[in-house]
Amino acid sequence: MKRHVQYQGIRKWSGDDLLELQSEPLRVLDNFFAQWGNCVICGCVPSDNAISAGLVSIGGLTLPLAASAVASWPIYLVAAETHIQRDYADDVVRDIAVSCYAKIQTSQPSGSVSFLKIERNGNHGFLENMHAAWLTTLLQNVVTLQGDSSRHNGQIATLQEADTAKGRRITALEDVRTVEIDHVPTQYDDNYAIGQEVWHLGANGKTFYRCYDNSPGFAVWHESENSVNSDTLALYQRTPTLMHLKYLPEISTKNKVQQYLAGVLLPVSCTKGIIRQRNEGDSLKVHPTTGKLTLQHTGTTSFYVYATGNTELTEEVQITVRTPRFLKVNGVIMKANGKPIIV
Secondary structure, X not given: OOOOOOOOOOOOOOHHHHHHHXXXXXXXXXXXXXXXXXXXXXXXOEOOOEEOOEXXXXXXXXXXXXXXXXXXXXEEEEEEEEEEEEEOOOOOEEEEEEEEEEEEEOOOOOOOOOOEEEEOOEOOEHHHHXXXXXXXXXXXXXXXXHHHHHHHHHHHHHHHHHHXXXXXXXXXXXXXXXXXXXXXXXXXXXOOOOOOEEEEEEOOEEEEXXXXXXXXXXXXXXXXXXXXXXXXXXXXXXXXXEEEEEOOOEEEOOOOOOOEOEEEEEOOOOOOOEEEEEEEOOOXXXXXXXXXXXXXXXXXXXEEEEEOOEEEEEEEEEEEEEOOOEOEEOOEEOEXXXXXXXX
């Protein structure tokens, strides 16, 4: 921003210098209030048949409004100007100033003319607009934080469920793991689970035995080829035990971000395969393997989602495609930079 200085002596001022001195503070005022849209800065208090003097911002210009009589409400304020002229030294009449002000109209301007509408009960001033913009930003941050919190809670729940499932798998594996005993199993070794394998190191080397009956005092054991342990371990490692789906239950037609019906299978070592199949509705199409969603029209569509490695992990989800709507808080439409927020 240009700041004029004056040193000792007589300065030769020019018209450009005077215009610069005038334009700097006006530019600050115009740009500051313009960011809150067309609004009342101060004054402009309506009564039954009049409105008091004040300042307004219209179309990026800070304008005064003279006190005026009002025949009917609402009224519309638009920018107007009056040219002030005087004789120049060459005896030619030219403009020396342009007086900009707010003018009252009783009908709404057409086309692209910027205007400020004032009702009988008043209009939002720039402080209200500033508070609304601040509140809108705050609400957007709250929504973002809530989304982060929900996502983190979902991740924590997923990890907890995964730990529980892992504990069940470990318990199951412990029940069938091969252990060493110091003798050949007999009918009295009835404290093992059916299917349990044990091994004993005898004169002929290591011999494996499998339990086929654990009735008290009548346990049945036979030699085995030690295949159950590795097979069972591989089976638990390959089979998914938990499926966590990620998707938006509502999608606005204004949302241009590519959406997916995504999923995560646990444990990490399990077979990764998820199939999506449309059940009812046709507002959305889904790719069966990638989960990519394609919007067709508004409405609700349900899908079946299941893991190929464990079809018992099947979920039905519903996703609704809706038209855009204004973001409202307590019935008030939220705005950002003077424009309504559409979600």
